[in-house]
Amino acid sequence: MIPIAKPYLTEEEAQAAYDTILTGWITQGPKVQEFEEKFAAHTGAKYAVAVSNCTTALHLSMIVAGIGQGDEVICPSMSYIATANAIKYVGAIPVFAEVQPNTYNLDPVDVERRITNRTKAILVVHQIGMPADIDAFKKICKKHSLKLIEDAACAAGSAYKGKKIGSHSELVCFSFHPRKVISTGDGGMVTTNREDYYNRLKLLRQHGMSVNDRVRHEANKVIFEDHVEVGYNYRMTDIQASVGIKQLEKLDWIVEERRKIATTYNKAFKNIKSIRLPLEEDGYFSNYQSYSIYLKNSSSIARNTLMQTLLDKGVTSRRGIMTTHRESAYKDYKAHTKLPISEDLQDNSILLPLYIPMSEEQINYVVESFLEIVEPKVFNT
Numbered sequence: 001m002i003p004i005a006k007p008y009l010t011e012e013e014a015q016a017a018y019d020t021i022l023t024g025w026i027t028q029g030p031k032v033q034e035f036e037e038k039f040a041a042h043t044g045a046k047y048a049v050a051v052s053n054c055t056t057a058l059h060l061s062m063i064v065a066g067i068g069q070g071d072e073v074i075c076p077s078m079s080y081i082a083t084a085n086a087i088k089y090v091g092a093i094p095v096f097a098e099v100q101p102n103t104y105n106l107d108p109v110d111v112e113r114r115i116t117n118r119t120k121a122i123l124v125v126h127q128i129g130m131p132a133d134i135d136a137f138k139k140i141c142k143k144h145s146l147k148l149i150e151d152a153a154c155a156a157g158s159a160y161k162g163k164k165i166g167s168h169s170e171l172v173c174f175s176f177h178p179r180k181v182i183s184t185g186d187g188g189m190v191t192t193n194r195e196d197y198y199n200r201l202k203l204l205r206q207h208g209m210s211v212n213d214r215v216r217h218e219a220n221k222v223i224f225e226d227h228v229e230v231g232y233n234y235r236m237t238d239i240q241a242s243v244g245i246k247q248l249e250k251l252d253w254i255v256e257e258r259r260k261i262a263t264t265y266n267k268a269f270k271n272i273k274s275i276r277l278p279l280e281e282d283g284y285f286s287n288y289q290s291y292s293i294y295l296k297n298s299s300s301i302a303r304n305t306l307m308q309t310l311l312d313k314g315v316t317s318r319r320g321i322m323t324t325h326r327e328s329a330y331k332d333y334k335a336h337t338k339l340p341i342s343e344d345l346q347d348n349s350i351l352l353p354l355y356i357p358m359s360e361e362q363i364n365y366v367v368e369s370f371l372e373i374v375e376p377k378v379f380n381t
């Protein structure tokens with residue numbers, strides 16, 4: 001069976017976790033600090049703050065951006081549910097905007113249309129690793145005095161206009177969940193260029209503690225900490241961070257390898273008229289966290305049938321990215337939300353296997369299986 005995804009983890013990561021365990025400092029310690037410094041350097045951001053996952057990264061970003069009760073935040077419905085949930089955590093209201101059919105990313109024109117006097121921020125997602133048009137959203141935010149927050153859960157190693165994702169705006173949130181291109185089991189990171197945000201994020205992730213445990217541990221004078229505001233326990237462990245450091249060293253290589261597989265898929269499928277392949281325009285550099293194909297109306301096979309037939313041949317796939325407004329948790333949205341493009345993309349797209357290392361044989365098997373089902377006539381000639 002060819003899986004949909006698999007984290008690329010080696011003896012190196014296992015050894016790093018082992019070594020960290022034996023140091024006796026296993027959470028929010030030196031390895032977390034090292035991972036943060038290296039991640040900031042890699043993205044080109046001034047600061048990075050490690051947290052327990054991207055959902056908590058988004059939650060803290062909402063808080064430091066000053067988003068609160070009753071504020072509106074524009075975001076895509078077509079994203080993993082964590083995007084909208086983070087807005088809800090602070091009592092704010094997710095306002096769903098449409099995405100562009102060929103990139104799955106927020107449509108700036110539709111976003112601007114949905115701005116009201118209660119709008120406080122735009123939460124832009126770089127969907128399945130393809131960067132959104134950051135400059136367009138920066139312009140809208142400037143014009144309407146809004147905050148910009150980037151959900152880069154899937155976009156570690158992606159770049160926009162020659163600069164890595166993480167370096168473009170004030171709050172960028174990453175995930176190291178196993179489904180992402182690099183993983184620490186679970187884990188997240190916020191990058192920022194603002195020192196005030198950096199300090200507040202560090203405070204909030206550790207209960208609002210004024211003097212952290214490492215400082216107290218190393219002090220030769222008795223120090224008492226204060227908890228200056230109601231914070232959270234959103235720490236990353238040093239065991240995770242030591243894995244993250246090794247993963248980060250491989251990130252650029254992993255992205256190159258993923259892009260090679262995406263290129264093979266692109267070449268193999270380019271002449272199929274009934275499907276649309278991922279679009280990577282000039283200035284956009286995707287890490288191909290996922291490879292998504294859209295089945296047009298003219299497709300002779302329904303998406304779910306295609307998925308089952310692939311599975312029967314031993315090829316795992318996934319349906320297109322979910323739409324939050326159609327989840328039960330968001331049933332209040334269902335009646336008044338009209339997002340035909342997002343719904344169509346969710347219903348008619350399919351993610352194919354893409355992971356490192358995928359053998360040539362496995363890649364070819366996915367290609368052949370897909371062609372055999374979608375274009376049987378061409379395949380058999």
Ligand SMILES: C[C@H]1O[C@H](OP(=O)(O)OP(=O)(O)OC[C@H]2O[C@@H](n3cnc4c(=O)[nH]c(N)nc43)[C@H](O)[C@@H]2O)[C@@H](O)[C@@H](O)[C@@H]1N
Nearest residue numbers: 003004005006007080153154177178179185290318319351
């Ligand atoms: C980007 C989004 O991707 C994921 O959705 P998805 O439907 O594409 O993928 P999932 O069904 O979660 O599949 C994750 C796949 O990734 C591989 N995998 C390998 N190790 C793991 C693991 O520890 N946890 C999970 N969830 N998956 C793991 C397996 O092949 C597994 O089937 C979700 O897990 C979301 O959490 C995520 N935001």
Ligand SMILES: O=C(O)CCC(=O)C(=O)O
Nearest residue numbers: 053054055082175176177
């Ligand atoms: O929790 C998940 O399954 C995905 C969300 C995520 O990637 C994260 O919070 O880091």
